[in-house]
Amino acid sequence: MRLVLLGAPGAGKGTQAKKIIEKNAIPQISTGDLLRAAVAAGTALGKEAKAVMDKGELVPDSVVLGMVEERLKQDDCKKGYILDGFPRNTKQAEALDIMLGKLNMSLTAALSVDVPFESLMKRLTGRRTCKACGQMFNVYFNASKKDKICDKCGGELFQRDDDKEETIKKRLDVYSAQTAPLIDYYGKKGILKAVDGGSGTIDEIFVKVCKALDLK
Ligand code: AP5
Ligand code: MG
Numbered sequence: 590m591r592l593v594l595l596g597a598p599g600a601g602k603g604t605q606a607k608k609i610i611e612k613n614a615i616p617q618i619s620t621g622d623l624l625r626a627a628v629a630a631g632t633a634l635g636k637e638a639k640a641v642m643d644k645g646e647l648v649p650d651s652v653v654l655g656m657v658e659e660r661l662k663q664d665d666c667k668k669g670y671i672l673d674g675f676p677r678n679t680k681q682a683e684a685l686d687i688m689l690g691k692l693n694m695s696l697t698a699a700l701s702v703d704v705p706f707e708s709l710m711k712r713l714t715g716r717r718t719c720k721a722c723g724q725m726f727n728v729y730f731n732a733s734k735k736d737k738i739c740d741k742c743g744g745e746l747f748q749r750d751d752d753k754e755e756t757i758k759k760r761l762d763v764y765s766a767q768t769a770p771l772i773d774y775y776g777k778k779g780i781l782k783a784v785d786g787g788s789g790t791i792d793e794i795f796v797k798v799c800k801a802l803d804l805k
Pocket of ligand 1: 601674713726
């Protein structure tokens with residue numbers, strides 16, 4: 590399965606991707622995670638990216654496209670992958686089509702996780718992520734059993750720098766203007782699937798995801 594996950598910030602792309610890969614062992618390629626790793630490593634790219642991410646804007650296409658192209662060439666992508674948070678605008682989607690053409694690959698589906706904007710603020714301000722394994726928790730909806738400690742691996746939980754109210758508002762604007770048009774882009778290609786990701790628990794939404802993707 591070669592899947593694109595679409596959805597607003599906080600819609601649950603990362604959460605659902607982690608559940609999909611429990612059933613179907615393919616890599617989750619999150620451009621946000623790749624960029625945060627570069628920030629944590631303190632590379633030149635990471636420093637440039639951090640300033641942009643903290644403002645809630647998109648990192649330049651050239652940076653992200655280079656990262657994704659390298660990642661897709663790795664061996665573990667031969668059996669499929671989940672693109673989480675990429676593409677983010679029409680230019681990236683067109684570049685992905687060209688990239689996949691060169692690699693002789695095509696997308697199986699683009700899954701849009703639809704959540705009303707009014708539900709997203711709490712999901713984002715309440716999010717806590719494990720530094721070690723990347724698992725997400727939420728202080729309002731699915732808190733870890735021990736404060737600041739990951740249930741899965743015992744790692745330390747942190748709050749993302751871009752999960753501040755002002756930055757979240759900007760990220761939602763950027764999503765509406767630049768990323769939401771991709772729903773139409775993949776609709777026209779005939780590979781769009783959509784699930785209501787706004788009502789229900791993570792597990793209930795996963796049932797809908799499995800149905801939409803025909804995951805057994
Ligand atoms: P990125 O890391 O991709 O962030 P995002 O798109 O803003 O999405 P999030 O990761 O915030 O949300 P999510 O949908 O994964 O939600 P999650 O599962 O964590 O990008 C960050 C930045 O990097 C961008 O702003 C940009 O600067 C840059 N960037 C990244 N990709 C780029 C690209 N391609 N081009 C250019 N720049 C790029 O869930 C959120 C919370 O909700 C969690 O706490 C979770 O536990 C909770 N939750 C999930 N489901 C439910 C539920 N059903 N009920 C209650 N709570 C729930
Ligand atoms: Mg995410």
